Amino acid sequence: MTIKKNILIIVIFIFTVLTLFINKLTSPRVLSTNELLINGLFLFEKPKEISDFTFISANGLKFNKSDLIGKWTLMYFGFTKCPDECPTTMYQMSKLVNVLREKNFPLEDKQWILVSIDPERDTPEQIDKYAKGFDKSFVGISNVRPMLISLATQLSVNNIMPSGDKMDDSHLDNHVNNIILLNPNGEFAGVFRPPFDISRLSLTYQSVTSS
Secondary structure, eight states, rough: OOHHHHHHHHHHHHHHHHHHHHHHHOOOOOOOOOHHHHHHEEEEEEOOOOOOOEEEOOOOOOEEEGGGSSSSSEEEEEEETTHHHHOOOOOOOHHHHHHHHTOOOTTTTEEEEEEEEEETOHHHHHHHHHHHHTTTTTTEBOOOOOHHHHHHHTTTTTOOOOOOSSSOOOGGGOOOOOOOOEEETTTTEEEEEEEHHHHHHHHHHHHTTTO
């Protein structure tokens, strides 16, 4: 009887150790601030508050600051006619989402937003369709330039008014190709800086949003 009891205790012990080991292997590693920076994520020591805003997505759906609450948000500023940087970055973001799905990483409190920096030409329907072309979960939003400049300025994204009556791409030349990280309190938490590598992006994103 004693032998059986000891064997049972040993089995339980081995099972517990294996479970903890497997959990450690599969759980995202929490990186230090310096490790995050080395891997492309600049995280503020203290997240920055931003003022309220209103943007529009397809079907007249409004997107406000309240939609940030309770979710980790990756926000990218781009436009549908962007030749290189935007589609490349959006593709990397779609790869990130696919990696997270494959790992069964919790996504219920995560969202991915594309803000048009060319609202004079990108309608809410167009920018949302463009975003969803990379992943069905992505949401594209747009609004008048004063609202865009207000939000972009708070998130350290350069944006200026188009000059004159002629609409061209000159006002988009200074497009900053960063991915903005907003925390579940709706605060500006940090910036993912290019070049974007899926392994580093996945590593830093999981570390921050799972801690």
